[in-house]
Amino acid sequence: MGAEECSQYKKVLWTEEEDRLLLDHIRVHGTGRWNRIPKLTGLPRHGKSCRLRWLNYLSPTVKRGEFSEEEDELIIRLHKLLGNRWSLIAGRVPGRTDNQVKNHWNTRLCKKLGTGSFKRPRKDPKPKCRAREEQETTNLPLPINDSSLNAGDCDRLPHHQSTISTTSASTADVGVEGEALTKEKLLTGSEGSDDGEEWMRDHCVGLGSPMLSSDRYFDPSNVGLEDLVVDSCSLDQIWQHFLSN
DNA sequence: AAGTGTGTCAACCGCATAAAG
DNA sequence: CCTTTATGCGGTTGACACACT
Numbered sequence: 478m479g480a481e482e483c484s485q486y487k488k489v490l491w492t493e494e495e496d497r498l499l500l501d502h503i504r505v506h507g508t509g510r511w512n513r514i515p516k517l518t519g520l521p522r523h524g525k526s527c528r529l530r531w532l533n534y535l536s537p538t539v540k541r542g543e544f545s546e547e548e549d550e551l552i553i554r555l556h557k558l559l560g561n562r563w564s565l566i567a568g569r570v571p572g573r574t575d576n577q578v579k580n581h582w583n584t585r586l587c588k589k590l591g592t593g594s595f596k597r598p599r600k601d602p603k604p605k606c607r608a609r610e611e612q613e614t615t616n617l618p619l620p621i622n623d624s625s626l627n628a629g630d631c632d633r634l635p636h637h638q639s640t641i642s643t644t645s646a647s648t649a650d651v652g653v654e655g656e657a658l659t660k661e662k663l664l665t666g667s668e669g670s671d672d673g674e675e676w677m678r679d680h681c682v683g684l685g686s687p688m689l690s691s692d693r694y695f696d697p698s699n700v701g702l703e704d705l706v707v708d709s710c711s712l713d714q715i716w717q718h719f720l721s722n
Numbered sequence: 723a724a725g726t727g728t729g730t731c732a733a734c735c736g737c738a739t740a741a742a743g
Numbered sequence: 744c745c746t747t748t749a750t751g752c753g754g755t756t757g758a759c760a761c762a763c764t
Contacts, residue, residue, distance in 0.1 A: 511749075
């Protein structure tokens with residue numbers, strides 16, 4: 478995509494009209510084929526933005542409002558187990574998206590845990606372009622009939638992720654040898670053979686295979702995995718363990 | 723009252739991967 | 744195989760509201 482084409486896309490909040498166009502499109506065509514949506518609907522947005530808008534806001538499965546104590550507790554536990562695998566965490570927190578969980582963690586839970594709030598350097602303030610009030614009225618999710626979605630759409634929704642994250646188990650990630658091996662040893666008791674990875678794929682449906690992915694999220698010291706018999710149970714069993722604690 | 727700093731949330735960016743051609 | 748396209752993910756940033764001085 479060239480710079481000229483890029484310039485037609487906005488980087489601002491979605492308007493009510495844009496939401497309506499996107500929802501109308503999804504009602505008719507279902508989700509997927511996101512890159513075609515701008516052309517078909519005339520939306521001045523990237524396909525990726527359309528997908529994000531649907532997943533994070535317009536989808537009827539998205540829960541709005543404050544996080545409950547139970548949700549906080551759940552996220553904290555899951556973060557201990559999974560690290561910054563937000564999509565996996567969100568998949569276990571009904572109604573919450575990875576973006577919501579990530580924001581909530583960075584802005585609230587970090588402080589709650591006393592690990593320091595998420596801070597970033599601030600740039601010079603820029604002129605306000607739209608009132609918050611407008612944003613709120615604009616962003617009101619519109620009702621959508623689930624039956625209008627195509628079969629299989631639920632698989633792509635954030636809270637119905639029933640398939641393993643192949644991205645997480647990428648060869649590139651596992652290719653960080655040594656560290657990744659450590660994880661596989663922890664989880665499978667093996668030396669990280671293909672069989673081990675295959676086993677994980679077969680057994681970890683629903684939770685993905687986070688431990689096979691990049692080691693940057695793995696902190697054996699904070700997980701409590703030592704309490705688990707990790708070489709013979711699936712991650713779903715681990716999940717049940719954490720649920721029961 | 724006005725200016726500034728901070729918290730929060732929505733959206734975007736860049737990258738990786740799988741699937742399709 | 745190689746290239747292109749579609750999708751998904753985590754990190755980062757923009758924009759707004761509100762608290763504080």
